[in-house]
Amino acid sequence: MNQGELNHLLGIKGLTASQIHTIFDTADNFLNLLQAPVKKTPALRDITIANLFFENSTRTRVSFELAEKRLGADIINFSSSSSSVKKGETLIDTVNNILSMKVDMIVMRHPAPGACMFLAKNVKSQIINAGDGTHEHPTQALLDAFSIKNKLGSLDGKKVVIVGDIKHSRVALSNIYSLQLLGAEVMVCGPATLIPKYINQLGVKVSHNLDEALAWCDVANMLRIQLERQDQRFFPSLNEYTNLYGLTMDRLNKLDKEICIMHPGPINRGVEISSEVADSKQSIILQQVENGVAVRMAVLFLLAQHKL
Amino acid sequence: MINEPKILLNSTKANLIIRRFALQIIESHKDYQNTAIIGLQPRGILLAKSIHNELLKLGADVLYGEVDHTFFRDDIGRGGFHIPKPSNVNFSTENKNIIVVDDVLFTGRSVRAAIDAIMSFGRPKCVELMVLVDRRFQRELPIKPDYTGVTIDSRNTNDFVKVEWENDNQVQVWLLEDKK
Numbered sequence: 001m002n003q004g005e006l007n008h009l010l011g012i013k014g015l016t017a018s019q020i021h022t023i024f025d026t027a028d029n030f031l032n033l034l035q036a037p038v039k040k041t042p043a044l045r046d047i048t049i050a051n052l053f054f055e056n057s058t059r060t061r062v063s064f065e066l067a068e069k070r071l072g073a074d075i076i077n078f079s080s081s082s083s084s085v086k087k088g089e090t091l092i093d094t095v096n097n098i099l100s101m102k103v104d105m106i107v108m109r110h111p112a113p114g115a116c117m118f119l120a121k122n123v124k125s126q127i128i129n130a131g132d133g134t135h136e137h138p139t140q141a142l143l144d145a146f147s148i149k150n151k152l153g154s155l156d157g158k159k160v161v162i163v164g165d166i167k168h169s170r171v172a173l174s175n176i177y178s179l180q181l182l183g184a185e186v187m188v189c190g191p192a193t194l195i196p197k198y199i200n201q202l203g204v205k206v207s208h209n210l211d212e213a214l215a216w217c218d219v220a221n222m223l224r225i226q227l228e229r230q231d232q233r234f235f236p237s238l239n240e241y242t243n244l245y246g247l248t249m250d251r252l253n254k255l256d257k258e259i260c261i262m263h264p265g266p267i268n269r270g271v272e273i274s275s276e277v278a279d280s281k282q283s284i285i286l287q288q289v290e291n292g293v294a295v296r297m298a299v300l301f302l303l304a305q306h307k308l
Numbered sequence: 309m310i311n312e313p314k315i316l317l318n319s320t321k322a323n324l325i326i327r328r329f330a331l332q333i334i335e336s337h338k339d340y341q342n343t344a345i346i347g348l349q350p351r352g353i354l355l356a357k358s359i360h361n362e363l364l365k366l367g368a369d370v371l372y373g374e375v376d377h378t379f380f381r382d383d384i385g386r387g388g389f390h391i392p393k394p395s396n397v398n399f400s401t402e403n404k405n406i407i408v409v410d411d412v413l414f415t416g417r418s419v420r421a422a423i424d425a426i427m428s429f430g431r432p433k434c435v436e437l438m439v440l441v442d443r444r445f446q447r448e449l450p451i452k453p454d455y456t457g458v459t460i461d462s463r464n465t466n467d468f469v470k471v472e473w474e475n476d477n478q479v480q481v482w483l484l485e486d487k488k
Contacts, residue, residue: 022391029392033379037400038428041379071379304385 007306008120008127009299011136012177020181024146026298027291034070034294044073044304050098052108053130054080054115059265059289060130060140064107067296071304076103091115095123105303108132113170126303134168140264141174143295145182147288148219151260156183161213163189163245164223164272167196167234171264172223176202189213190245193234210245214255221262222247222273238271248274258282265289313470316441316458317481325457326355326479329438330362332455333370333407342433343405344371348422349378349393352410354473355440359409361477371404373397377421395425402430407455411471413439416451441469441481 006019033039049068053061061077068075076098095106105126108116113135120127131137148155160179166172166188179186180203187205188195200206207213214220225241235241247261261273261283269275278285317325337343345363347356353374360372378392408422423435438455445463458481460469466486473479 026392029376029379029394032395033428036397036428037402037430041428042424043379043381043384047385301379301384302391305389306385 006303008116008129009138009303010116010120010127010129012138012141012174012181013136015138015178015181017181017183020142020145020178023142023295023298023302024149026302027146027294030070030294030297030301031291034290040070040072042072043301044068044071047104047304048074048076048102049105049107049300050076050078050103051130052078052080052095052098052106052110054108054110055131057109057130059292060109060137063289063292064128064130064139064296067293067300068107070293071297071300073300076101091119092122095119095125099123099125105300126306128299128303131170133170134173135170136174136177137170137264138174138178139292139296139299140171141178142299143288143292144171144175144221144262144264145178145184146295147262147284147291148179148184148260149182150287150291151284152218154183155179158184158219159187159217160184160219160221161187161189161207161217162221162223163210163213163247165194165225165234166190166199166223167194168226169223175221176204180204187213187216191235191241210247211251211254214247214251214259217259219260219262220247221264223264224266224268224272242271246270246272246274247277249276249280252277252280252282260284262288313482313484315480316460316469316483317479319474319478319480322440322457322479322481325440326358327362329359329455329457330366330368333359333363334366334368337370337405337407339405340368340370342403343407344373344399344401345407345409345438346373346375346397346422346426348408348410348418349374349376349395351412351471352408355411355471355479356409358477358479359438371399373399375408375422375425377418377425380421380424382417382421397426397429400430401426401432403433404430406432406435407438408435409438411439412441412443412469413437413451413453414443414446414469416447416449419451420449440471440479443469 107128107130109130110132113133115132116127116129162172189207263285347353374396376393376395378390436454439453440457442456442459464486468484470482
């Protein structure tokens with residue numbers, strides 16, 4: 001990543017492998033810093049960041065907030081439920097009002113796909129996408145790939161299956177882009193109704209059988225069923241989904257190898273993943289959360305250098 | 309325009325200085341079990357490694373670490389693009405006598421940032437600075453070395469000191485003077 005190459009992080013699409021490696025190298029250094037007794041740096045002490053969350057979030061919001069605080073930035077937290085958005089204010093007006101208070105960067109989550117791109121074209125600020133509808137969630141994909149790299153040494157040639165609600169998942173799309181960019185093979189697995197019809201055009205394998213997918217992969221990334229984005233029934237019952245696509249210890253024990261288990265959270269224990277698997281030594285779910293802060297610190301730090 | 313490079317230190321003189329540094333550390337740090345030398349990324353670590361090797365030859369097993377100061381710079385977002393190198397401090401700096409090692413001391417800003425970086429690993433008892441070349445008229449902060457190899461008095465900020473390492477242990481230092 002050279003100066004001037006990247007002013008926003010809107011999605012993984014458009015990034016290069018070299019840019020992702022720069023983010024990972026920087027995140028490695030932040031991970032070391034986070035192990036030190038004093039976990040803060042003053043690197044972004046003269047930068048103000050607004051976290052605009054137009055949709056619910058726990059993990060991503062807290063992770064971004066912690067990353068920003070560890071970097072010494074000033075932060076403003078905004079959630080749409082308690083703002084003038086409820087009174088009919090447009091997105092551009094809301095953001096421009098916040099920017100007029102001398103804010104340098106915006107971290108935004110929004111239910112509309114493309115909202116971050118729209119904002120980047122219409123306001124003078126650096127934008128980081130913290131999830132836009134069913135489109136992309138780039139920092140989650142970066143921390144997922146970073147976690148696989150840290151666990152397995154590299155992504156090159158690794159086989160990763162993404163299981164569950166691919167249709168409504170921004171995590172799945174960003175993961176497909178980032179994993180392929182870094183040399184991994186990707187398979188998606190789930191009921192046909194939850195897998196987009198033309199997904200094979202992205203160069204991914206498709207399976208509707210979890211046991212086959214698990215036998216193929218080195219890493220399984222389990223996704224949550226996004227009931228809040230489903231306006232119709234995509235499978236007969238949650239019980240049936242769990243029977244066919246829930247990851248249990250019985251399923252893992254049938255394999256002749258140890259695979260790495262991931263989940264972007266929030267977990268619905270007993271639905272897409274059993275408690276026993278989520279808490280097993282094969283699971284790197286908590287490392288994903290820990291790595292998330294370092295990866296977000298790296299993204300903020302690298303983007304902030306393009307402020308002037 | 310740059311004049312013909314002028315040699316400041318050939319490898320024989322530089323090796324003598326490295327040995328002198330090791331002896332000075334032993335002399336002034338009698339309790340050297342509580343002493344650590346920390347090289348500054350990227351170029352200070354080769355000098356720090358050489359000094360550490362000399363210390364080991366002399367039987368002084370001091371702690372060794374490497375620190376990158378990128379996250380503690382005071383110019384982030386003011387032009388330039390800085391990618392960090394790894395820090396490697398596998399010990400607490402709490403209550404230790406730390407010797408920060410760098411090749412060239414110029415404005416003092418890197419050293420200031422490095423001291424902050426070191427403080428994140430604990431609160432040292434004291435911090436000293438050891439440099440191969442001190443460009444003493446270019447300081448922007450009140451920072452002064454405790455151990456100096458050679459001092460140059462160039463007042464032209466465009467002059468450049470080039471430290472060349474061969475096989476990671478033979479070093480030569482050149483002064484590239486700006487014609488203006």
